Amino acid sequence: MLKVIAACGNGMGSSQMIKMKISKVFKKLGVDVKVDHNSVGAAQNMASEYDAVFVSQNFVKQFANAAAHGTVIVGLKNLLSEQEIEEKIKEAGLDKK
Amino acid sequence: MLKELIDKGYYSIHDGFDNWEDAVRASVQPLIDAGAVKPAYADSIVNSVKKFGPYIVIAPDIAIPHAEDKPNVNETTLCFMKSNTPVVFDPEDHEKDARLFFVLASNDEEKHLKNLEGLMEFLSDEEFVAKLGEAKTLEEIKALL
Numbered sequence: 001m002l003k004v005i006a007a008c009g010n011g012m013g014s015s016q017m018i019k020m021k022i023s024k025v026f027k028k029l030g031v032d033v034k035v036d037h038n039s040v041g042a043a044q045n046m047a048s049e050y051d052a053v054f055v056s057q058n059f060v061k062q063f064a065n066a067a068a069h070g071t072v073i074v075g076l077k078n079l080l081s082e083q084e085i086e087e088k089i090k091e092a093g094l095d096k097k
Numbered sequence: 098m099l100k101e102l103i104d105k106g107y108y109s110i111h112d113g114f115d116n117w118e119d120a121v122r123a124s125v126q127p128l129i130d131a132g133a134v135k136p137a138y139a140d141s142i143v144n145s146v147k148k149f150g151p152y153i154v155i156a157p158d159i160a161i162p163h164a165e166d167k168p169n170v171n172e173t174t175l176c177f178m179k180s181n182t183p184v185v186f187d188p189e190d191h192e193k194d195a196r197l198f199f200v201l202a203s204n205d206e207e208k209h210l211k212n213l214e215g216l217m218e219f220l221s222d223e224e225f226v227a228k229l230g231e232a233k234t235l236e237e238i239k240a241l242l
Contacts, residue, residue, distance in 0.1 A: 009149035010165035013201050016213050017155060039165075040149070056152040077192065079155040080220055 002026070002033040002097050004052040007059065011039030017079050018054050025085045029095045047071050052094055054085075098215045100242045102177045103235070106131065110235060113182030117151070118143055121162045124178035124198040133172035134202050141166040142200075151186030154193045158230050159220060160184070163201035173208040175216060176200040181233045196230050 006018035015037040026033040038046070040059050047053050047066030053073050055063065060075035067073045072092045078084050089095055102108050107127050114120040125139040141164035146153060154160045178198035186193040199216055203209035220226055225241065232238045 009145055009152055010163065012165050012203060012209065013161050013163045013213075014152060014155050016210065017161075017217060020214065020217055056155070058150045058152040078157060080159070080217070081156065 002031055002052070002094065003050045004033060004035050004054060004094075005043050005046065005050045006035060006037040006054045007040045007043035008037075008056060009040060009059075011037060011042065014056055014079055015039070018056075018076065021079065021082060022054055022085055022089075025082050025089060026094075028082075029086070029089065031089075031095055031097070051097060052092065098175070098219045099177055099238075102175060103239070103242075107133070107174060108177040108179075110179045110233075110238075111181065113180055114184055117146070117184050117186045120178075120180055120184040120198070121146065124160075124162050124176065124200050128172075128174070128176045128200065128202060131172075133170075133174055133176075135169040135171070138164065138166055138169040138202065141169060146186070151190075151193045154186055154195050156220070157192060158183070158195050158226070159197045159199070160186070160195035161199050161201055161216075163203075167204045170202045170204040173203045173205040173212065175212050176202070179229075179232070179238065197226070 006015040008015035019035050019037040023035050048069050053063055057075040057077050063073045074088050121142055122139045128134045129136050142162045145164040153162055180196050183194035183196050228241055
């Protein structure tokens with residue numbers, strides 16, 4: 001099963017929204033996935049335990065370390081766009097894992 | 098969702114703002130006036146945006162000012178603000194401009210999650226959101242609901 005985490009500044013607003021949206025898109029794509037959410041600070045420390053991190057585009061560079069260790073970092077411009085989320089999941093090959 | 102907020106007086110409509118900080122403070126003001134949050138909650142949000150950048154602009158034209166600050170929140174709720182002129186968060190990135198503001202306040206996880214789900218559903222209709230962005234008065238907004 002794929003393990004992903006959604007992160008945002010406080011861990012209570014946009015990360016929850018990302019979690020809801022990506023859960024919906026993964027389900028649509030038929031991917032078995034566990035989605036957690038947390039603040040960027042906490043997620044940075046846990047990122048290596050996950051296959052992928054979903055964040056607002058603003059936060060991508062803060063996960064450079066995790067990216068170097070093989071975690072897929074997905075930056076989203078429009079958190080409400082299921083189309084963007086689906087495209088980026090496919091681009092990262094997360095629908096094939 | 099928005100209808101309930103309007104009925105409760107948890108909304109405001111403005112022509113525009115000189116800067117994003119004034120806009121964020123104005124978006125929280127109805128909650129402060131109602132005692133739903135303490136004035137310090139607005140400071141927490143402003144500090145959060147200064148620290149993390151304009152990530153509260155979650156989609157074109159839509160901002161969700163919020164902070165993790167339970168001690169300054171008395172009621173788990175949303176609050177709506179419309180700025181008729183786009184508020185600029187990043188002068189170099191106008192994709193981060195916003196006219197629609199939905200303040201999140203939470204001291205109750207379960208209720209907060211329900212509020213977020215309601216908000217997501219409300220915002221999922223892009224055509225409706227575009228119309229809301231163009232609506233300039235309470236009457237025009239009400240006509241859309």
